[in-house]
Amino acid sequence: MPRSTPALTVIGGGFAGLTAAITAAEAGARVTLHEAHHTLGGRARTADGPYRTNEGPHALYNGGPHWTWLKQRGLLGQLAALPPREAARLRFHRDGTLRRTPPLALLRLLRRRPELAPADEDFTTWASRLIGPEGARAAAHYTAVALFHHDPGALSARFVQERLRRTAKLPPEAAYPVGGWASVIDRMAARAWNLGVRVETLARLDTVPTDTPVVVATSLDAARRLLKDDTLVWDSGRTALIDLAVRTRRGDPFAVSGLDSPAWLERFTAQDKSLAPPGESLIQGQIPLAPHESGSDGAARAEHLLDLALPDWRERTTWRRDSVAKGRTGALDRPGTTWRDRPAIHRGDGVHLAGDMVAAPGILSEVSFTSAIEATTLALRLPVTTRGLDLNSA
Missing domain, CATH: 3.50.50.60 (FAD/NAD(P)-binding domain)
Incomplete structure (x- = not known):
């Protein structure tokens, strides 16, 4: 050469x-x-x-x-496609219960283009003017799926709005390599x-x-x-990670989005059954942690969501692993x-x-x-x- x-x-x-x-x-x-x-x-x-x-x-x-x-x-x-029947099993943890639909205020915010959101103002302040504090909180917490941060509303409005639009887009942008x-x-x-x-x-x-x-x-x-x-x-997130295998049961939710507090649980075998042995479902989730919180705090919140979404998950569990990721979830832009x-x-x-x-x-x-x-x-x-x-x- x-x-x-x-x-x-x-x-x-x-x-x-x-x-x-x-x-x-x-x-x-x-x-x-x-x-x-x-x-x-x-x-x-x-x-x-x-x-x-x-x-x-x-x-x-x-x-x-x-x-x-x-x-x-x-x-x-x-690529593994998510069957439509599974996509319909997305649940939202709001006001202490699981719901099938997100707040209307969150859907209204999706019409706002990210480039029109201010970079020098936090998301909660900006979104509250448009859809009210409750809707702003729910929208911010929904973005946990892409932010891994315990308080997304404190970040730059433009930064969070881009992630809100991308993660909530229909048809979904998310794809899954088999x-x-x-x-x-x-x-x-x-x-x-x-x-x-x-x-x-x-x-x-x-x-x-x-x-x-x-x-x-x-x-x-x-x-x-x-x-x-x-x-x-640069700022990054800190989040509790939970990996859980359970015996498959028809009707289990595809994913749970935490709107009362940031959280995301997803059943990845809904689209790719090769990720777990036959007859088992693989669930992966992340629960963002505040600076004073421990991994066990995040695990407890994950278990609360599991109790709501899969009431008998403990009896069905075949394998579990918990961990904490610090500074490994991408950059976070402050106002x-x-x-x-x-x-x-x-x-x-x-x-x-x-x-x-x-x-x-x-x-x-x-x-x-x-x-x-x-x-x-x-x-x-x-x-x-x-x-x-x-x-x-x-």
């Missing part, structure tokens, strides 16, 4: 790191990817074994730019391999290489330690900030950041994707030919 061939080092083998590696390799660069763990995927890893769990509820939103990119490369694979997110990661890893990317697992780096441009596609905490840069900080105020992708000296906590638009994994494309473009000084991607949208 000629010496003039550009080279790139990618640190981190999650969704952002693999996106950066594939993008660079497609542009003709020699790419080396370092992953500290023995498997690729980061937070998109899916557990082996009979219960195919992700780290908290995962879905792929088809309204984002990564959808087109993955589809064009044949990386989406088979077999869990690991199936997408496996296809991305295979494409990287076929493009000549050198992948090194169990390869934790303590310093940044200086002989090539570098894309650091790790958590922001790991990037701060690696780069020894104390400015790499007066937008995604542009987060840690910049370009760090100088040939170093660039990618991940869900940096200055890039989108929701959830879309931030990892758009930042990875931008980081690679800057690192290799490529022309911006990303097939219609708008990396500067609000």
Whole structure:
């Protein structure tokens, strides 16, 4: 290979790191990817074994730019559709009981375009003027499915409204790769391999290489330690995660959205039965935690919702796992900030950041994707030919 061939080092083998590696390799660069763990995927890893769990509820939103990119490369694979009868089993925990419909005020708010919501005002204050305090609270808490935060109403109105519109859109944007997110990661890893990317697992780096441009596609905490840069900080959520398998019973709700307080429980085998053994249902949920709360507080709230939604769930339980995720649920924008105020992708000296906590638009994994494309473009000084991607949208 000629010496003039550009080279790139990618640190981190999650969704952002693999996106950066594939993008660079497609542009003709020699790419080396370092992953500290023995498997690729980061937070998109899916557990082996009979219960195919992700780290908290995962879905792929088809309204984002990564959808087109993955589809064009044949990386989406088979997707599990949610049967209409299951979609009708979404329940809302409101005023202490489970209801079949959300408040009318929440539905009215969905007509408001996110770009018209103020970035310098909190969501609760803004939404209360439009639909009243009760509706504003319910709308804010509904966005727990995409925010993992104990008080979404305290965040930027524009930030929350974008997530409200995307998660409540009809028909739904959420799609589910059969077999869990690991199936997408496996296809991305295979494409990287076929493009000549050198992948090194169990390869934790303590310093940044200086002989090539570098894309650091790790958590922001790991990037701060690696780069020894104390400015790499941003708000993220802290949430209790619950994984639960129960013997299947016809009529169980598909999902429960907490409107009295933020919470989300979802029966993932409603759309993909391969995630659990035959005759069992896999439920995954997240209960955001306030700073003073413990994981057991979140588990207790999850159990209360389960008591309402599946009254006999304890007798039907075949497997359970509880955990807490801290700072692993994406960036949160406070009033007066937008995604542009987060840690910049370009760090100088040939170093660039990618991940869900940096200055890039989108929701959830879309931030990892758009930042990875931008980081690679800057690192290799490529022309911006990303097939219609708008990396500067609000």
